[in-house]
Amino acid sequence: MSAHSSPLAARFGDTRNAFARYSLGTKEDMTASLEFALPDRISVVDENSLLPFLRDNPDAPLRISAARLRRLDTPLAQVLLAAAADRRARGIEFSLTGLTRDQAVQLSALGVTNAMLSFQVAE
Secondary structure, eight states: OOTTTSHHHHHHOOOTTTSEEEEEOOTTTTOEEEEEEOOSSOOTTSOOSHHHHHHHOTTSOEEEEOTTOSOOOHHHHHHHHHHHHHHHHTTOOEEEEEEOHHHHHHHHHTTOOTTTSEEEEOO
8 A cells, every 4th residue: 555545645645745854864873864844833633744744754763843833732742752752762863853942941841851852942
């Protein structure tokens, strides 16, 4: 079954390249990270492009950019924490980049540490 005819593709469309861009590492470091740019608004309880992206790339190192994200809600934080924990247990990179200071404070208030979810504040 091709990606275009899968149940996920039927429900969400072909998400493989919707928000992803490959950032290939050098041959020496043998890392290849996928980057996903969160839209300005996202709800993980409704149809969105993040969940299919995570399912389509279960073994890839990921960098999730929050540069455009306006609101980081608790359900989104829970999804990101679960994805980070899964990859951390398997030695695969997962990081959240481009956070505002307020979003980083919000994550900290929820008890999220960099050990749980690697995150970087935009300058």
